[in-house]
Amino acid sequence: MDLASPVTSLPGVGPIMAKKLSKLGLSSIFDLLYHLPFRYEDRSQISSLFTVQPGETVTIIGKIESIKNEFTRSRKLIQKAVVSDDSGPIDIVWFNQTFLTRTLRVGDIIGLHGKVDFFGPKKSIISPDYEQTTNNPALIHMGRIVPIYPETAGVSSKWLRAKIFPLLGHLDNIPPFDPNSLRHIHFPESLDQVAPAHRRLAFDELFLLQLTSLIHKQSWHQIKLTHPFHIDQAKILQFVSSLPFTLTPSQNQSLKEILADLSLPHPMNRLLEGDVGSGKTVVATIAAYSTHLNGFQTLILAPTQILASQHYITLKSLFEPLGINVDIITSSHKAIQQASHVIVGTHALLNKSFNRIGLVVIDEQHRFGVTQRTLAASKGESPHILTMTATPIPRTVALSLYGDLDLSVLTDPPQGRLKVKTWVVPETKRAAAYEWIKSLITDRQSQAFIVCPFIEESESVKSVKAATVEFKKLKETFAKNRLGLLHGKLKAKEKDEVINKFRAGELDILVTTPVVEVGLDIPNATLMVIEAAERFGLAQLHQLRGRVGRSSDQSYCLLFSDSDTQRLKALETHHSGIELAEIDLRLRGPGQIYGTAQHGTPQLKIAAYTDLSLIEKAKKEAKEIFPDLDQYPLLHKLTQKDKIALVQPN
8 A cells, every 4th residue: 555645546535526626625645544534432332222221322233123214203304213122122213324224234243323302202313324244253333442533524423434444454564653642542442542642743844844844955955057157245244234223133143044045055044033023134134136147037926915025115226326236126127137137926937937046035935825836836947935924833833844944044123123012901991092193193293004904894794893984984074084996906006096195194094904914015004003903813913013113203002892802912912923923823823923825834734833942843753854855765755745744735
C-alpha cells in the first residue's frame, strides 16, 4: 500500500465519491488515515433486550426474525423488523430506507445501536445504526468504542469507518510512523489510549511540515545566480543618511541581514515581519535601491490598490530625487514606462512581462495564494524574494509556517512615536464619546477613522453596524464636520478620490470598513473608532489601531462594544502585536486570527500552534533526519505538497 495513492485506488471509491471526499480535504490514503475522529461513542456494552428501557441509547446484538416495508396510518413508509436475543424480541423501526429489506435477511445476526422509544404502543429501537455480524468476525460499528468523524453529504462516519478499519492492518512496514497511534486514535480499546495517540500524530504532522520546509530551503539554496549582486556599502550608507529619519536598531539589523542575503550566490528568500508602523517599507526601499545599483528592476506586489498606492507615494518621494523611476500597475493604472526601475502593483502586475527583475517584494504575503507567489517569483531569472507582513505572527506559528524562510523581525517603533491610548467604550457612553471626538477634531484639527464590520446591513446580524447605514446617521451626528465613505465595493477611481481628500485634510472623518486595515498612512489621523469590536480578533484590531499614531501627536483608539470586553481590554494594556497575537492564539485559535479564507496558510489538522515544545521537538527531529532523507523514499514522497493535503496550504 502506498500512502500517497489517491483515494480512488480503494475499492468502491469512484470519481463521484472522490469529489465528495475532496470536500473534507481527503484526496489520498494518507489523508484518510489522518482524518481523525472528533468524538467517540462507547458501544462496547451489549445490552439484553429484556432490560432496555425507553429513553436509553443502547447497543444490542440479535437475530432478525422478520423484516418488511410497511405503511403507517398516515401513509408514511417505514421498515419494520423484529429482532430477538436470548431474553426476548423487540421491534426495530427505520424510515424511508427501503433498501434495508433487500440488504437484511431473516435469520441474519445483526448489531444495532440506537435510542429506545415507544412506536405506537410497543417499545422499539428507532432508526438505529446497524451492522451485519453474520460471517463478519471483526465488528467495526458495534461492540467497541466507535469513532465519529467530521462528515459531509454522502460521506458518513459509518462509511469512513468501513474504509479506514481495513487500512489499519497494513501499516507495520511504513516507517517512521507509529501504526499503533493510528489504530488507537481510530479504534481505541479504551479512551485512555486516545490522548497519547493524538500527541504522537500531532508530532507526525509537525514533523512532515518541518521536513517539507527543509526540502524547500535546500532546493532554494541550490539555485545559482547568473549575476550575483555587489553591495555598494558607501552608496547605501549615503542613501540611508539622506532619509528624513533615523533607522531604528531593528531596522538596521534587518537591513544588515537582507544585504548579506543579496550578496550570496543564491537568491534570498526572507520574511520581514514588523508591527504596524515599524518601517518595513523603508527597509524594502533600501533593498530596492541596492537592486537598482546592480542594474536590476524591483517588483513590489501589494494585495490591495490602497496599499499599492501608499507604497507608490512613499517610494516616489524617496527615489525621484535620485533619478530612479517608480511606476504603478493596478486595475486602473495599466500602462508603464519601459525605463521604470521600481514597479509597484496589485495582482494586475502578475500578467505583465519584465526584462531584468532582480528583487520581488511581496507585502502582506499571507493574502496571496501559493500560485500567485510562485508567479511573482518567476518574474525574472531567479530573483531575490523578500516577503513582508504586518500581521503579528506568534513564535509558535512562525516556527511552523515559515521554516523555509529566513526571518527578520522589526521590534521597535520609529523614534518619537507615542503609544495609542486605547479604551473599550460601552454603549452607555457613546453620546459622550461623540462629543469628545467633535472637540478633538475642532480643537486639534485632528482626523478620525470610524470602522464598521460590514459594508451593508445584514439580515442575519441586524444589530451590527454597517458602513453605508452608519455613514448616513453620522452625517447628522457630526453635522458640522466633513465625512467621507470608503469600502470595498467602490470603484478604484472612487476609492482614490476619497483617500486623496482625506489625505489632503478635506475630510474630518472617514467612515470605512476594515479595507483600511493595511495601506493608509495619514499622519494627521489621530483617532480610530471601531464599531462592534468584539467581532474582530485582537490582532486585526491592533492592525486597525495601527492606522493612527503615525506622527508625534498623541493618538486614541475607541473600541465600541458591550460584549467580550474582558478580551478587548487586552488592547488597553498591550501595544505589541506579537503579544496580542499570542493572546488571540490561546483564546481563538489560528483560524480566527488569520481568517478562514486566508490563502497560503497551512491549516493544522491535528497539532496545535500553541504547542511550542512539540513544534520545537519536531523541528529538531526533522533536522536530524534530513541529511539521510534519501534512505526514506516514502517520507520524501509525503513531503510533496501536490501529493499530500495534510501539509498543503489552502
